[in-house]
Amino acid sequence: MSFDSLPSKNDKELFKHISCFFVGIERDFTETILEACDINTRSGITNLIDRCLLSIGWNNELKMHQLVQEMGRFEVRQESPDKPWKRSRIWSHKESFRVLKQKKGKGNLLGLTFDMRMLEKEKLCASFELKTDAFNNMDMLRILQLNYVHMNGSYENFPIEIRWMCMHGLGEFDQLPTLERLIVRNCIDLVENSDMDMLKNVKTMLLDGCSLGESRIQNRDTDSLELCMVNNIDINTRTTSSSFVGAIPSDME
Structure with missing residues (x-):
């Protein structure tokens, strides 16, 4: 059980990502994020589990022994110990x-x-x-x-x-042209005149408790949007249930 025993750069990067940011976070949510970061999570998570570097909890959350997590973070610190x-x-x-x-x-x-x-x-x-x-x-x-x-x-x-x-x-965001998933909750400053037109690549948009009207979403000049949920109501007829991405886990808030 060691970092060097991991068979590929992909698995090592995955291990470092999880140990730094995703311990305790739901597996499917983590996989969605890291796949968008060009990390192969399907084989990578299996490899980590096989080497006893990772386990899956009852609620499908990622679990890692504290010493194993510290090993992953140690590898990151070694990249530049003092800076x-x-x-x-x-x-x-x-x-x-x-x-x-x-x-x-x-x-x-x-x-x-x-x-x-x-x-x-x-x-x-x-x-x-x-x-x-x-x-x-x-x-x-x-x-x-x-x-x-x-x-x-x-x-x-x-x-x-x-x-x-x-x-x-x-309470604000602006130009993020490559953003693919946007989850905003209880943002009262997100209103009708919010400039969202620069978000050309957003595929999933979940808005809960925001002031942005549905018409603003429906009139967006983009073909990338696959799923749009406003206050748990699907306003995009092109959406299929398989496109759904869950809300942000409470541990990430």
């Missing part, structure tokens, strides 16, 4: 805050998670407004989770490679 902005993934809230505040993010970064409440809880910082240009150099960023982070600035140069973004507690 987290040079690593491929950042999951520590302290390190994420440091990287974003100092605008040190680089093109090698694939995933980042940051919850401002964690720092406020530890009294490590007061409420701090980050600039959107802190993401300008993160050209390869695929996974982004920002909870209760106050952002200021334009999203014009936001990383275009993002495949999954969770911004719980943030």
